[in-house]
Amino acid sequence: MNKLTLLFTGIFLTFGSAWVGLVAYPVANLGQMQPLPNEETGGVNPPTVSGLAIAGQKVYAANGCMECHTQQVRPDPFSTDIAKQLGKRQTVPRDEIREHTPFLGEYRIGQDLSNYGARQTDAAAIHRHLYSPTSVTPWSNMPSYSYLYEYRKIVSQPSAHAIQGLTGSRAPKPGYEVVPTQQAEALVAYLLSLNQNYPLPESPEPTAK
């Protein structure tokens, strides 16, 4: 192999083949997916989410939540995700279209979050968990996101947004309160929006065996 042009052409073709298959093909075929109309509600599947939840995607990315949490339900036989009730059906490309970046994740250091909003519908409970995970789940290895909250002295009236029912070492002392910042509110709105319990024709729910 003595000619630079020959070498270069070979590299171009091998590299280019993968580029066509794994970059150009998805851009052309998966890059313009539309939500499907939902005849029951008159809305669409996947349902549209609030602006606050979309802002929460940025908070989720900024704090590296993806380092520990996956967001993908895989079908049998590649996994037991559905039997473990992480979701009722496999995650497909159309589930991702509301996201700015798909947070698929590589590790399950913490639980899968694809359907977190279906399991947990109480915003205050999520705030308590984010502020002090071990006060909710003693064996949790999740770090505290207390920096997304403001710990402050109650002046005249307690805030209507303050988190209620905090226990454990991070609980506010009498006369103090813990108030979510805008980032924490956005993150919780995003977590509540994580729910793939809507039908998509390309991802039927597997029938029970």
Add this chain to the structure above:
Amino acid sequence: MSNDQSSQPDTLNSAERATIDSSVAAPVILFFGTAIFWLLFGSVFELISAIKLVWPCFLDGCALLTYGRTSVVSVNALAFGWATPAAIGIGLWLTARLCRVELARYKSLLAAGIIWNIGTFVGVAGIFVGDNTSISHLNFPGYATHILLLAFILIAVWAIVTFNHRKSGPLYVSQWFLVAGFFSFPWLYATASQLLVWNPIQASAQPAIAAWFAGGFFNLWLAPMGLAAAFYLIPKAVGRQINSNHLSLVAFWSLLLFGAWSGTSRLIGGPLPAWMVSVGVAASVMMIIPALAVALNLHFTLDGHYAAMSWSPALRFTITGVSMLVFTWVFTAINSLPAVSSVTNFSDITRALNLLGYYGFFSMTAFGAIYYIVPRLTGKEWPSSCLISWHFWLATTGVLLAVSVLILGGLIQGFALHDIGVTFRSSMDFIFPFRFVAALAALLIVCANLAFALVFAGLHWSLRRPGTAPALIAVREENSQEPVAV
């Protein structure tokens, strides 16, 4: 042994070599020196993250030091602060030597080195303040990616010019790998940045592209650059030719073809068309071919000359590094079989394989290359053979310990995650002791990197008079027929 000329590294005389070496000295030392800073920085954050995994209260409740940022900072500082500049430094030196031309206009390369480090600094700072994109290996915010690409364009232009001015003759195997690496990296990085970071396309199309980038970053950028160094240093150091030109050809083309397609295997069962995953799994399994071709070729080149490993730091690090590359590819092939990955996916085995590939292979090979190159650029010898020996043993022990405990623990964790009857909490309890040992191993790696940084700094502060003998890590046997090769 093949008689083809392209299996000979080069036929320069020592005066020509010295002229070429001194012409690249300034930019190469700049890339290596800054890379070593980021190596230390990244490995300290890797240690912090490893401690946080076993003890979540460690440095808790601080936005800058939350696990989600420290682990991302360590991966990206190591990938773009250490590995990539080290690969560039090795690539510049090898290109000049193998093209047999003196380096002209090295100021553009100095500028590239400075711009690159500004880009890395901005990117790391961006992650700390919360602009992480959360795309694996592309976590730097868009404003930093622009700076990095600008720096790389300067380097690519220089590489093209140098290859065009090369003295005629057959292209040596290292040059194939250099061309492949210098060509792949900007294409990979520009495509992925444009489609995922700057003007992201719809998220439904992103997973395949992100996986293509992550696979390509290792298999088409770091692996070719590391192998370019290995295919030059190993025959040089033992004074032999590469055993088989045919095996080199097989290794090169199979790596390019299968490496380019291998990335999607990690997304098995994920939200992308099934054929993409099937192709990725097939390509990952086929990576056995370059693994065997590299292993056999270098083994037959070294056969009967392995003794040189005992005194030459360059050879010892390079051979260790390449062996770990072979294991990385073999383990990744096994790990991507659907029957295996249904259990191991999302477990700490992924951490183990990343560590084996990035540190075990690339960093070790780059250490070997730096030990070989820098004395030739500066005319000074390494100050302490004892520290080099410490560096080697700490690094090897650290990486092998971490990889073995994480594979073992990852298997147990994987079965726990897979088994319907086992709770998630149990998977955490099972992996805990293994993560604890992995954190200790991360400490060994930090110490190894510190030893390396000290040796490198010692050489530049001239702790040893010029003209002294090379720093050998063991006494050469008197009756040895080996050429002096440090």
